[in-house]
Amino acid sequence: LQAVATPNKSLIGTNCVYCSASDLAELGVKDGGFIQVKSMVLTVNSDPGVAQGALAFNLVQRKSLQLSLNEPLDVAPWFPPRDNVYIFQITVEVDFPNKARATSNPIDAELLGKYTAKIFQKQC
Numbered sequence: 839l840q841a842v843a844t845p846n847k848s849l850i851g852t853n854c855v856y857c858s859a860s861d862l863a864e865l866g867v868k869d870g871g872f873i874q875v876k877s878m879v880l881t882v883n884s885d886p887g888v889a890q891g892a893l894a895f896n897l898v899q900r901k902s903l904q905l906s907l908n909e910p911l912d913v914a915p916w917f918p919p920r921d922n923v924y925i926f927q928i929t930v931e932v933d934f935p936n937k938a939r940a941t942s943n944p945i946d947a948e949l950l951g952k953y954t955a956k957i958f959q960k961q962c
Contacts, residue, residue, distance in 0.1 A: 839913050841905040844894045845887030852883075853957060856894040859884040865915050872916040876903050879916045897935050 839861060844850055855873070857865075862884045867873060873882045880899070888894045893911060895903070905911075932950065934940040 839891060839893040839911050841900065841907060841909045841911055842888070842892040842894050843900075843907060844896050845885065849885065849894070850896045851957070853896075853899075854881045854883050855899065856883055856885040856888045857892065858888050858890040859886075860890055861893075865913065867915045872918065874914045874916040875911055878903055901935075 839857065844856060849856060855875075862869065862871075862882065865873060865882075867882060869883045871882060872879050874880075875893070878899075882893075885894070893913060895905060899905075900907075932945060
């Protein structure tokens with residue numbers, strides 16, 4: 839698979855990566871399953887806007903993994919341990935990907951925590 843940008847803006851904030859349904863089946867993973875790319879485990883879903891042979895990442899994911907567009911990737915399915923595993927602690931780093939749109943307004947940590955828990959609830 840090759841790294842590409844997400845095909846539409848509605849997918850950017852999901853923190854998931856996207857591929858074609860046929861690529862997902864070839865990986866042996868269902869929608870909402872997990873794959874490993876480099877050192878990161880990511881939630882993957884199919885999307886009709888992603889061409890076969892492509893894996894779509896948002897900008898933050900590409901920067902975190904240091905990926906270039908169209909870079910060939912080694913992708914493997916990842917299955918969580920069968921035992922009950924719970925996240926005890928998570929550290930969240932907040933930044934503005936577009937520095938020109940940054941604001942000096944304070945961030946409400948409680949609201950950010952609730953929002954973060956909401957968007958990650960189906961990924962853990």
